Amino acid sequence: MHQISDLICKTGESPVWDAVAGAWYWVDIPQRTVWRMDGASGALRSWTTSEMVACIAPRAGGGLVAGMESGLYTLVLGESSSAAETLLCHAGGLGPGLRFNDGRCDRQGRFWAGTMFMDMAAANPAGVLYSHDGAALSAPFVDGLLTQNGLAFAPDSRTMYLSDSHPQRRLVWAFDFDAESGTPSNRRVFADLNQQVGRPDGAAVDADGCYWTCANDAGCLLRFTPSGKLDRRIDLPMLKPSMCAFGGPDMETLLVTSIVSGKPEDARWGGAVITLRPGVKGIADVPFRG
Known part of the structure; x- marks a missing residue:
């Protein structure tokens, strides 16, 4: 494992590899900061945003799409220390105390992102899941979420994953996914971390179709096979x-x-950003087509 510089993020989130730019991006939510690391040189750079930014994805043609406090935005990261923001859309499910949380693009270039009530102690099931197809924001596909998380898509686009990382939930669900229409259905429990360790936070899928989740509060990564069997655990220093x-x-x-x-x-x-080589291959993210 390798620590990236001595950087400490209060709430580091939403790492993504931009294959076109040859760079990593991630955010520090309460610091309202987007970080970039050049894949070749390791050089770091950051930009501030006007609101908390929780999730990002590369955008076709350059820049990022981002889920923030008041809606979805496009971000241009230029020479200024502040990101240039353009509102893409507001979301009806946002209001006082809420913001977007976890998000990523599906393999057709739609951006999926969910909302959450920021005071987790309130256990307010106000979170919902949206997608944006580049033209418009969808109606909510899932509601009643406490702390939306864990979005990922199977390599063949036939399965969508979603988790709720709140201590009262600790569940990962799988959905059948219609890639053409972008519609999830047949929701079922895929992994119950009440029977494992930690809370299922952000996630990724590897080329074998296995689902990797960050077990928050347990200091490890857990990998589940497409059938939902836990087959690997990697302990982490944080x-x-x-x-x-x-x-x-x-x-x-x-x-x-x-x-x-x-x-x-x-x-x-705590708050460190690390890299490791787990011995398996991932799948490149598809940029947002908007």
Whole structure:
């Protein structure tokens, strides 16, 4: 495992590899910051945003799409230290105390993102899941979410994954997915982390179709086969890993972000960003087509 510089993010999230740019991107939510690391040189750069930015994806033609506090935005990361923001759409499910949380593109270039009530202690099931096809925001596909997370899509686009990482849920669901229409159906429990360890946070799918989830509060990555069987655990130095993503020129590097826990035993690694080589290959993300 390799730590990226001595960088510490309060809430590191949403890592993604941009194959066209040859760079990694991720965010620090409360710091309202987007980070970029050049894949060849390792050079770091950051941009601030006007609102908390929770999830990002590369955008066809350059820049990013982002889920923020008041809606979805496109971001242009130029020479300025601040990102140039353009509102893509507001979302009806947003209001006081809510923001977008986890998001990513499906393999057809739609951007999927869910919302959450930020005060997790309130256990408010106000979160919903949307998609944006480049022209318009969908109606909610899933509602009643406490802490939406874990979006991922199978290599053949026939399965969509979604999790709720709230301590009262700790579930990962699988859906049948109609790639042509972008419609999920037949929701069922895929993995119950109440029977494992940690809470299912951000996730990725490898080329074998296995689902990798960051087990937040348990300091590890868990890999589940397409049938939902836990077949691998990788222990990490940080207590609260938040999301993982495959990338690099060979798609065999896994970048993992994390959250500062405030616990003495996590003081060295909490909030760190690391890379590792798990011995499997990932799948390149498709840019947002909007």
